[in-house]
Amino acid sequence: MTSEIADPDILSDEIVETLDEDNRLTRDFVDRVLDAVEEGDLVEAHRLVEPLHEADIADLFELTPRDRRGELAIALGDLMSAEVLAEVNDYVREDIIDALPAALVADLAGQLDTDDAVAIIEDMEEEDQQAVLAELDPEDRAAIEDALSYPDESAGRIMQRDLVAVPEHMTVGQLIDYLRDHHDLTTDFWEIFVVDPQHKPVGTCKLSWIMRSQRNVQVNELMQREQTLIPVDMDQEEVALRFQKYALISAAVVDDVGRLVGVITADDIVHIIQEEADEDFLQLSGAGEGDINEPIADSYKSRVRWLIANLGTAMIASFIIAQFGAAIETMVALAILMPIVASIGGNAGTQTLAVTVRALATNQLTQSNTVRAIWREVRVALLIGATVAIIAGLGAGVIFSNWMLGGVIGVAILCNITLAGLSGVAIPVLFDRLDQDPAVSSSIFVTMITDSMGFLIFLGLAVASGLVA
Numbered sequence: 001m002t003s004e005i006a007d008p009d010i011l012s013d014e015i016v017e018t019l020d021e022d023n024r025l026t027r028d029f030v031d032r033v034l035d036a037v038e039e040g041d042l043v044e045a046h047r048l049v050e051p052l053h054e055a056d057i058a059d060l061f062e063l064t065p066r067d068r069r070g071e072l073a074i075a076l077g078d079l080m081s082a083e084v085l086a087e088v089n090d091y092v093r094e095d096i097i098d099a100l101p102a103a104l105v106a107d108l109a110g111q112l113d114t115d116d117a118v119a120i121i122e123d124m125e126e127e128d129q130q131a132v133l134a135e136l137d138p139e140d141r142a143a144i145e146d147a148l149s150y151p152d153e154s155a156g157r158i159m160q161r162d163l164v165a166v167p168e169h170m171t172v173g174q175l176i177d178y179l180r181d182h183h184d185l186t187t188d189f190w191e192i193f194v195v196d197p198q199h200k201p202v203g204t205c206k207l208s209w210i211m212r213s214q215r216n217v218q219v220n221e222l223m224q225r226e227q228t229l230i231p232v233d234m235d236q237e238e239v240a241l242r243f244q245k246y247a248l249i250s251a252a253v254v255d256d257v258g259r260l261v262g263v264i265t266a267d268d269i270v271h272i273i274q275e276e277a278d279e280d281f282l283q284l285s286g287a288g289e290g291d292i293n294e295p296i297a298d299s300y301k302s303r304v305r306w307l308i309a310n311l312g313t314a315m316i317a318s319f320i321i322a323q324f325g326a327a328i329e330t331m332v333a334l335a336i337l338m339p340i341v342a343s344i345g346g347n348a349g350t351q352t353l354a355v356t357v358r359a360l361a362t363n364q365l366t367q368s369n370t371v372r373a374i375w376r377e378v379r380v381a382l383l384i385g386a387t388v389a390i391i392a393g394l395g396a397g398v399i400f401s402n403w404m405l406g407g408v409i410g411v412a413i414l415c416n417i418t419l420a421g422l423s424g425v426a427i428p429v430l431f432d433r434l435d436q437d438p439a440v441s442s443s444i445f446v447t448m449i450t451d452s453m454g455f456l457i458f459l460g461l462a463v464a465s466g467l468v469a
Contacts, residue, residue, distance in 0.1 A: 070099025
């Protein structure tokens with residue numbers, strides 16, 4: 001989590017001393033706070049923590065041992081604000097919420113925008129969730145329950161209900177007076193949505209346009225009618241792609257009949273893009289959520305199954321090697337060079353796989369250009385394979401004084417890198433067409449192909465060429 005503390009030049013010396021060169025809280029500072037809490041000196045704990053930004057207080061909780069986070073949350077009292085709860089890591093938040101009474105959690109959630117409140121409540125156990133919802137104001141509870149009714153990671157979950165919507169017959173002067181007179185309106189917005197009598201969005205007005213226009217100008221003369229509408233059940237990854245493609249600051253969210261039900265803003269999308277990118281990266285490696293605050297049991301379950309699957313694919317490669325045991329015994333150089341063929345192929349496949357998964361995630365790779373993309377990666381693989389094959393072949397020929405062996409490993413590397421390029425793009429595309437996440441298990445299959453086929457091609461060529469009996 002990135003700290004957003006103010007410029008150190010304007011801070012007191014004591015606050016600056018709490019930060020290291022990376023602008024993160026120092027171990028000494030964390031220990032001082034925890035020691036004060038342990039000794040029951042809540043005044044000292046407050047004195048140390050009060051000057052910090054909410055993001056830095058969130059860092060404090062993440063740096064605190066898991067079994068002491070609840071104690072710290074209770075000790076900080078009113079410094080345990082809604083903003084801090086929204087900033088902390090999901091697993092850390094669970095530890096804090098477990099220690100706080102439901103009424104306090106409800107009070108904190110009620111201070112947040114709907115999307116942030118939903119993010120806090122949605123991961124709670126059903127019993128705890130109902131207890132918190134029961135403590136909320138009826139209006140906040142209805143909004144959160146409505147959001148929870150939408151699919152996980154959909155636009156309905158991440159949208160904010162607080163927005164400004166006005167009829168198109170309003171004048172600029174009437175709109176400005178409306179904004180000034182209604183103190184219950186949201187205070188953070190960039191655009192005003194214009195709706196028809198059925199509450200369907202017909203246009204948007206930027207605040208800058210309103211402030212620069214005469215009071216007698218009607219909103220429908222000023223508004224921009226073209227707008228990007230987000231269906232309430234759209235996946236958040238697709239929402240992020242639309243924001244990126246159309247350079248949106250905010251976008252209206254509509255229900256299945258086209259009525260305006262919420263708004264998504266760019267700051268929400270920044271978090272989504274980071275989450276999706278982290279998720280794809282970690283899934284490629286089979287590391288699960290990859291969170292250092294994740295419970296050990298959860299980390300074990302998410303990682304071990306992929307390593308077991310990898311063990312199975314490794315056994316296939318071992319079986320292929322076993323079929324050429326006599327040839328390997330005849331020529332030890334084959335055993336020395338085998339790992340090179342498999343390793344080079346595996347790395348080439350990983351490169352192509354990473355490019356393909358990213359292209360699928362950003363909608364650069366679609367059904368209309370799949371064939372072209374596959375052919376492109378095959379050509380890239382052929383060029384890379386030829387380059388590496390020549391270098392490896394010459395090296396093996398010189399080192400072992402056997403140009404036939406050099407030719408065999410060169411051809412094997414060329415074939416395996418080409419196969420790696422083909423499988424690295426074809427396998428994730430196939431998973432995507434089957435509506436499966438291509439980042440989750442593509443790497444297992446690509447590795448299996450490059451290892452198994454690398455050994456098979458190299459040893460098969462060695463036997464077929466007469467290099468070994």
